Structures are given as structure tokens and as C-alpha cells.
Amino acid sequence: MRALLQGKTGRAAAAALLIVCGLALTAQGAWIPAKAILAQVLLERAFAETLASGHPQKPWPWADTVxxxxxxxxxESYIxxxxxxxxxxxxxxxxVEGTPQAGEPGTAVYAAHRDTQFAVLRSLMPGDPVTVTRSDGTTVTFxxxxxxVARWDASGLDPQAxxxxxxxxTCWPLDAVTQGPLRLIVEAERMEQP
Known part of the structure; x- marks a missing residue:
């Protein structure tokens, strides 16, 4: 009888451990998308303050970017x-550092993760508009x-084109779970202003 109870206790402990591990993995997998969503709320606030004041505003006190x-x-809209x-x-x-602001001469480059903001690149097709509102209030439509698709180190993008x-x-393929050397690049040209 004692061996039977020990066996049940061991199985129950193993099941509990598996459940805890499963919950931890689920939480870890949800962390990046949740952080990206929450960050966009704080970034929207900081961007609105930047537009209103004309000075870059940090989204949170310890941020190392604006x-x-x-x-x-x-x-979709993203800051x-x-x-x-x-x-x-x-x-x-x-x-991306070293590239001009959107609408200035050359190629402005923006990068993001494929499983958060730039998952939307999957649906962008030739002819679709992309609007960029800069921190100086200038709005440019592309x-x-x-x-x-190109290797990250052979994109052919020229900031001074x-x-x-x-x-x-963003990383390619869009449904991959590990990093690789390939990037999906969606290219656009500025629309002429009337």
C-alpha cells in the first residue's frame, strides 16, 4: 500500500511540475507581444508630447531612446x-541609424520584429500607402x-539613393521561430505632393 501511495505522490508531483513548466513557457512566449503592445501605449503618449513640445520625450524615465x-x-499605426x-x-x-528621415533625399529604413509590429508586412502589396508622421510634425506618404527577400548583410539598400x-x-520567413540571415524588405517611394 505504501508503494502505491508513493507512486501516486510521485506522479502528482511530476504532473504539477509539468504544469508549472508549461505555464512558465506560455508566459515567456506571451511576454514579447504583451510588452510590445504596452510599450506602444507609452510611446503614443511620448510621441504626442514630442509633437506638442517640439522636444524629444522619453516614453519612460529609464528609456535609452525616444x-x-x-x-x-x-x-495599423505604430510609433x-x-x-x-x-x-x-x-x-x-x-x-535605422545612418538613414535619412522619411521624406528626405535617400532611403529611410525602419525595422521591427516579424511577430509584433511588422507582422503587418505580410499583407502589404505594391500600390498600398504607407504614411510616416515625423517628430517634427511633417507627414509624408509613400x-x-x-x-x-535578401540577406541582412546584402540588402542593397542605399541610404543615399x-x-x-x-x-x-523584418526577419524572414515570417512564420519562423528562430533567427536567420534573411530579411523581408518592403520598398516604397514618396508620393508626389499636390
Missing amino acids: PVARLTLGG ALAGSSGQALAFGPGH RVTGRR PGRHLALS
Whole structure:
């Protein structure tokens, strides 16, 4: 009888341990998307303050970046941060260092994670509009011209290309669970102002 009770107790403990591990893995998997959603609320507030004051506002006191633009694409709107470091991309799209502001001569590049904000790139097609509102209040509209896949270190994007272009980049394939060297790049050209 004692062996039977010990066996049941051991199985119950093992089942409890498996349940706790499953809950921990579920929480870990939900953390990044939840953080991205909450961050966008704080970033919207900081971006509104930036537009109103004309001075960059941090979204939270310990932030090492500031909101620089609002991207509106595929029916969604996201606040983009200065820089494309892992710390910035954990909270939203990042304006890639060394590229011009959207609407200025050259190619402005924004990057984000494929499983948060830039999951929307899946549905962008040639002809679709992308609107960028910069922190100086300037709003620029682009029209998607194409999409392609390239290695991260061979994107062919030129920040000083003639014209006024926009590139949105995220990891490829969109449904992968691990990082890889490929990026989906959605390219757009500035629409002429009337």
C-alpha cells in the first residue's frame, strides 16, 4: 500500500511540475507581444508630447531612446523609435541609424520584429500607402513599389539613393521561430505632393 501511495505522490508531483513548466513557457512566449503592445501605449503618449513640445520625450524615465515617427501601414499605426538596437526593437519599430528621415533625399529604413509590429508586412502589396508622421510634425506618404527577400548583410539598400524612398524590414520567413540571415524588405517611394 505504501508503494502505491508513493507512486501516486510521485506522479502528482511530476504532473504539477509539468504544469508549472508549461505555464512558465506560455508566459515567456506571451511576454514579447504583451510588452510590445504596452510599450506602444507609452510611446503614443511620448510621441504626442514630442509633437506638442517640439522636444524629444522619453516614453519612460529609464528609456535609452525616444519616439521619432508614427508609421501607418496596412490599417495599423505604430510609433517608431530612434535606432534599431535590440533594446529599441523590443518595444517597437526602429529608425535605422545612418538613414535619412522619411521624406528626405535617400532611403529611410525602419525595422521591427516579424511577430509584433511588422507582422503587418505580410499583407502589404505594391500600390498600398504607407504614411510616416515625423517628430517634427511633417507627414509624408509613400506608395509600396515592391517586396523582396535578401540577406541582412546584402540588402542593397542605399541610404543615399537618388529620390525619396522608404524601406521596411523584418526577419524572414515570417512564420519562423528562430533567427536567420534573411530579411523581408518592403520598398516604397514618396508620393508626389499636390
